[in-house]
Amino acid sequence: MQGLPLRSTAGSSPIGAAGRAVLYIVLFIIAVVQLFPIYWLLTFSLKSNQQIFSSHPLSFPLQPKWENYEKVWSAGNIGTYFLNSLWITVVATLLTVVIASFATYAITRMNWKLSKLALGMIMVAMMIPVHSTLIPLYSMFNFAHLIDHPLSIIISYIAFNLPITVLIMLGFYYTIPREIEEAAVMDGSSIHRLVLTIIFPMTGTVVATTGIVNMIYNWNEFIFVNTFISSNELKTLTVGVQNFIGQYTTDWGAIGATLMISILPILIAFIFLSDRIVEGLAAGSIKG
Amino acid sequence: MNKMMSNKWIIALYMLPALLLLALIIYIPIVLTGYYGLNDWNGIKAMTFVGLENYKELIGDKAFWSSALHSLLLALFSCLSLILYLAVSLVLASKIKGANTLRKIYLIPMLLSSVAIAQLWLKIYHPSNGLINIFLEKLGVVNTPEWLANTDIVLFAIFLPILWQYAGFYILIYYAALKGVPKEVEEAATIDGATAWQIAYRIKVPLITEVLKVTLVLAMVGSLKYFDLIYVMTGGGPNGASEVMASYMYRIAFKSFDFGYASAVSFFLLLICLVVTWLIRALTASKEQIQY
Structure with missing residues (x-):
């Protein structure tokens, strides 16, 4: 205009x-x-x-x-819960981003008849409430001896976060110019080398955006851990905090310290990455 | 190039992990939920096929319908709160200095886990030492309510943290959409003498209808699925007054171990979510795309 x-x-x-x-x-x-x-x-x-x-x-x-913090950190398993939350969040996020990247590449850049159907399958999965899968997942994991095993929650996190991750990645992948791929193919690059050494390095920003959104979801997840994990050594912070606070119903200082410990990593991440977080949450919802 | 880009083996290799996980963790379980719902099963002993018996029970189950009503009320509150969020976003998007920082501040509660939010609000609602009742006492209120123990108000008390938690999320979405409305539209209207209210209501809001629809679906379906917050704050109590569909299903499945009946409830929940999504999309489908 x-x-x-x-x-x-x-x-x-x-x-x-x-x-x-x-x-x-x-x-x-x-x-x-x-x-x-x-x-x-x-x-x-x-x-x-x-x-x-x-x-x-x-x-x-x-x-x-500050003794409140020292007390809850040493008295209970908060340290264990914290480490569990940390490694499970990181592993699930990394795997989600990698799996979603390959799928997004195949859907947006490669030519095949069923790509629309595959994309539809991924998007419809976003509408499925977690609760409607809980009982079969429980019996499947039970059958596979994965109840009370971190793998049960990790693969559940990956599956339920895949759709939103692909959704946010799609828009970015569509904008990659064809010429880049053509040039690489002319130089005799294999498709794996093209994807791994040229395309993926270009997707840094969208990987960061989806990564941080995944981390927040995984860090805060409650129902899978509450259902599939029973031993204290494997619980994450959300469920651990919930059980731990139960023992301290009247000690407000201890409860407050426990809660602060559980939300501090998110608050710190927010201070440094607020733009990425805003972008990720907005991108994931608007196109839905 | 074209040959390489349509190599079936490579496509399969790239897609397989994603599709396999979705099938295994989401699609197969849904089918199984539907199947379990037709059985009498406690999770350990062999299943007995009972046909639609569980669904017959569901229709006559007062506790279930009361939980469904609560879910519906929360969904209604959530949809109404969208108006509030939209109003704030309209203000925020109207040349406010520091709008970017403000919307980030609004977003902070959204990043906390529902468990942490629930525990924090348990303290806020504490009958004698909670923030709200201390404040009311300062104002001279004598009989301060027991927010979470009173069956008449517990559902409203549950909704307040939800309103607080999601505010930043919806404001973020609306703000981004409103910023996408071309400046020229607003300037032209201003020159024509339109008031701020007219610009907001007649021009800006109609231009972001698509986004409004998306948030309506998000708010409806999101509220039908509420679980964590209620599970931690009240466990559905007192006396079922804050029970919602998801918490009711969870109780039957993992407290009473009636997997068959709980599956029927959760299959019903799935159907409601899908129907509501479809219904909102169909009812609000626009015949013509708005151009600007």
């Missing part, structure tokens, strides 16, 4: 200055509401019960009780 004169609308804005001030205040209040419970969690994770019940509920503790 080049012909349109680009007029500044600053002077003729349909909302007055007073109106805009009100809007800013409303937006600011919403931000406070969104953050406030987490701030409150942080304050009571650093207080003793006595401080929590006697001091002002919103005050930041002057002498923070």
Whole structure:
């Protein structure tokens, strides 16, 4: 639309200055509401019960009780849960991204009659509620002796995250120019070399986006672990925290510290990767 | 080149891991769920085929229908809350300084696990030391409610953290869509003397109808599947007042070990999710694509 004169609308804005001030205040209040419970969690994770019940509920503790964190870290299996969450999240995410990359390449760049059908199969899977697969998965894993085995949750994570991962990757793969592939083939490259050394390295941003989205989902997943894993040594943080807190029903400081430990990696990731997270969550939903 | 790009063996090799996993973990289990639902089975002993017996039981099962009603109410609340999210997004997308930072802040609760959110809100709702009741006491309210123990209000109490958790997610989607509306459209309307309300309601919202539909499906189907938060906060109680379909199915399957009946419930849940998705798409199908 080049012909349109680009007029500044600053002077003729349909909302007055007073109106805009009100809007800013409303937006600011919403931000406070969104953050406030987490701030409150942080304050009571650093207080003793006595401080929590006697001091002002919103005050930041002057002498923070870091002992709460030491106590829950050493008393229970929080360290084990944390490490389990970490390695299971990383392994499942890596496998999902690799498997999805190959599938997306075959669907978007290669010529075969059933590619539409395969893509449809992947997309329909996105609408299936986890709960409708839970009982058969339980009996299948039981049959394969994978109940109480990390493999059961890892492959479930991969399967349920594949559709969204492929969906986000699709758009990027469609934009890769044909010429790149043609040039590589002219140089006598095999398709595997083309995919592994030329195409995949180009997909860094979309891999990062899908990777971070996968990590968040896997880190927070609850129902598979709760159903398939029974021994404490194999539980992840979500289920572990849930059981652990059960023993501390009255010790608010310990509960707060446990929760803070479980959400801290996500909050840290958010500080550094917020753009990728925003992009991933938006891309995954809009096209759905 | 063309020959290489249509090599069946390579295509099979690249597709196989993905399709195999989907078949094994999603598609075969769905078929099995349908089949188990026709059987009487406790997960250990041999199955006995009972035909539609479980579904007959389902139709007369008051506890199930009460859980379905709760799921439906939560879905309704979620859809209504979309209006609120849309309103905030309209404001946010109207030349607000710091809009990008604000929408990121709004998103933070969405990144936390439902278990952590549930545990945190258990504390917020705590009858004597929770944030809400302390606040109400400061305001002079004498009989502060026991939010999660009162059958009349527990469902609303459950919904508040959901509203809080998902706000940033939907605002993010709407904001991105509204930013995609060409500036010229808004400028032309402003020059023609349209008010901010008219621009929002008559121009911007109609232009993002497709996105609105997608979020409607997401909110509906998402609420029909709510589980983690409720399982941790109330376990469906008190007295079934916050039971939803997924938590009801889970209780029957993994507490009572009635796998046959639970499969019938979960197959029903699957059907409802698919029907709702299809219904929203069909009802809101636009005859003509909006051009701008």
